[in-house]
Amino acid sequence: MEWIRPDDTGYDEARKLFNAMIDRRPAVIAQCGNPNDVGEALRYAHEHRLDVAVRSGGHSVAGMSMNDGGLVIDVRPMKTVTVDAAAQTATVGGGVTWGEFDRAAQPYGLAVTGGRVSTTGVAGFTLGGGSGWMERSWGLACDNLVSVDLVTAAGELVTASEQENPDLFWALHGAGGNFGVAVSLTFRMYQVGEQSLAGLMLWPADAAPDVARAYRDFAPDAPAGVGTALASVIAPPEEFVPADLQNKPALGVVFVHAGEPGTGEAALETVRSWGPAADVVAPRPYAEFQSMLDDQPDQFNYWSAEYHDEFPDPALDVFLRSGAKLPHPSSQLLLIPWGGAVAEVYGTSTPMARRDATWVSHPFALWQDPAQTEAAIAWAKGFRRDISDFATGGVYLNFIGHEGQDRIKAAFGEENYNRLARIKHQYDPLNVFRGNQNIEPAA
Numbered sequence: 001m002e003w004i005r006p007d008d009t010g011y012d013e014a015r016k017l018f019n020a021m022i023d024r025r026p027a028v029i030a031q032c033g034n035p036n037d038v039g040e041a042l043r044y045a046h047e048h049r050l051d052v053a054v055r056s057g058g059h060s061v062a063g064m065s066m067n068d069g070g071l072v073i074d075v076r077p078m079k080t081v082t083v084d085a086a087a088q089t090a091t092v093g094g095g096v097t098w099g100e101f102d103r104a105a106q107p108y109g110l111a112v113t114g115g116r117v118s119t120t121g122v123a124g125f126t127l128g129g130g131s132g133w134m135e136r137s138w139g140l141a142c143d144n145l146v147s148v149d150l151v152t153a154a155g156e157l158v159t160a161s162e163q164e165n166p167d168l169f170w171a172l173h174g175a176g177g178n179f180g181v182a183v184s185l186t187f188r189m190y191q192v193g194e195q196s197l198a199g200l201m202l203w204p205a206d207a208a209p210d211v212a213r214a215y216r217d218f219a220p221d222a223p224a225g226v227g228t229a230l231a232s233v234i235a236p237p238e239e240f241v242p243a244d245l246q247n248k249p250a251l252g253v254v255f256v257h258a259g260e261p262g263t264g265e266a267a268l269e270t271v272r273s274w275g276p277a278a279d280v281v282a283p284r285p286y287a288e289f290q291s292m293l294d295d296q297p298d299q300f301n302y303w304s305a306e307y308h309d310e311f312p313d314p315a316l317d318v319f320l321r322s323g324a325k326l327p328h329p330s331s332q333l334l335l336i337p338w339g340g341a342v343a344e345v346y347g348t349s350t351p352m353a354r355r356d357a358t359w360v361s362h363p364f365a366l367w368q369d370p371a372q373t374e375a376a377i378a379w380a381k382g383f384r385r386d387i388s389d390f391a392t393g394g395v396y397l398n399f400i401g402h403e404g405q406d407r408i409k410a411a412f413g414e415e416n417y418n419r420l421a422r423i424k425h426q427y428d429p430l431n432v433f434r435g436n437q438n439i440e441p442a443a
């Protein structure tokens with residue numbers, strides 16, 4: 001195991017997260033390559049009374065995986081990916097990113113619902129739920145967990161699955177890293193073959209109202225195997241974008257069809273009938289598509305999110321108005337259809353409440369100049385305020401930063417939150433793992 005302290009080479013690299021807003025200085029970063037290392041790091045933190053944070057892909061927007069003056073358990077050295085093609089399962093180490101996972105599974109023609117950005121950590125993403133393009137067909141990433149091995153606050157290595165520690169397994173479906181350090185996660189996998197049909201289409205601002213309405217009516221009933229999202233963006237200055245659209249506000253539809261060939265083409269023809277000005281949807285390996293929309297690192301980030309049962313015309317008007325005022329060309333405003341397999345998991349069968357929401361809206365502010373910080377955050381908060389009349393009050397926690405304990409409770413609902421608090425009390429009564437969307441241990 002490597003211990004990295006402030007005077008060591010590599011300290012600044014090791015404490016850096018995806019969000020450039022986060023600039024924290026832990027006392028020590030323990031780079032752990034196996035469960036024993038994690039246990040040793042936890043003992044060290046306990047002996048020296050250090051706060052603990054757990055870091056995998058480093059994509060927490062609020063920087064929950066880094067702390068000031070404490071100990072950070074960095075699981076990135078745990079990089080193994082093992083695919084069992086016959087069983088259609090895969091097991092990944094706690095430090096694997098989605099790009100690494102997707103690329104290792106692609107040669108077997110297999111995949112599971114994964115990050116829309118390939119640099120996100122599998123562990124943090126999945127333990128927080130795991131919303132990806134294929135969720136309406138395959139469920140969230142957490143729905144596909146077969147088992148998780150984790151090191152608890154007491155330093156014990158436990159397996160959580162439907163058969164072993166089922167309460168803990170239930171809690172891991174969305175309540176983040178509250179219960180231990182995940183060192184290995186096993187997933188059910190799906191056939192994607194060699195090629196999927198995937199890419200992005202763009203329309204200019206004057207077409208946006210009609211396209212947005214057509215999309216809203218199409219997406220909730222899109223056939224199995226099709227994943228989409230609506231995105232207000234600034235059209236990039238790239239070859240596939242006509243010159244008169246480059247660097248201008250645009251409306252995008254992300255489209256992917258993975259799995260059995262056939263149904264995707266008809267759905268794509270529907271979207272293409274809306275006449276995109278730019279269109280890069282084409283057959284390509286699923287793993288390649290998964291990194292096609294990667295955001296540039298080292299930018300400032302602030303996001304929020306809401307659930308919606310419906311997205312009527314006045315809500316679309318709010319979406320389009322905010323989408324036309326993105327604070328920076330890297331920023332995006334997303335409307336993601338849930339339903340399908342996401343909604344099939346009801347009520348208390350996983351901790352996440354309101355999985356039957358039809359839509360998730362997600363203002364995703366990214367910018368590069370600290371002078372723009374106030375305006376960028378005000379834009380994301382302004383969208384949330386303006387869309388609130390159409391929101392359910394529930395929220396998907398992976399898409400927000402620190403928005404307070406009420407939002408965490410809203411994400412789980414009272415009954416699930418109370419059950420999580422009891423499980424937290426059983427596995428982490430002292431709240432060692434509090435660098436997350438925190439569940440307070442039941443008294």
Ligand SMILES: Cc1cc2nc3c(=O)[nH]c(=O)nc-3n(C[C@H](O)[C@H](O)[C@H](O)COP(=O)(O)OP(=O)(O)OC[C@H]3O[C@@H](n4cnc5c(N)ncnc54)[C@H](O)[C@@H]3O)c2cc1C
Nearest residue numbers: 056057058059060065116121123124125131177181182436
């Ligand atoms: C550019 C970008 C795109 C994103 N796109 C999506 C998306 O499409 N869908 C979606 O659902 N989310 C998305 N997210 C959000 C992302 O899934 C969450 O922020 C997630 O928590 C990141 O996981 P990580 O391992 O990269 O982050 P980290 O910052 O390393 O960790 C995040 C949280 O998970 C905990 N954690 C990490 N590893 C472990 C572990 N091994 N054991 C226990 N706890 C652990 C940390 O303690 C922390 O609380 C995106 C984030 C970014 C920055």
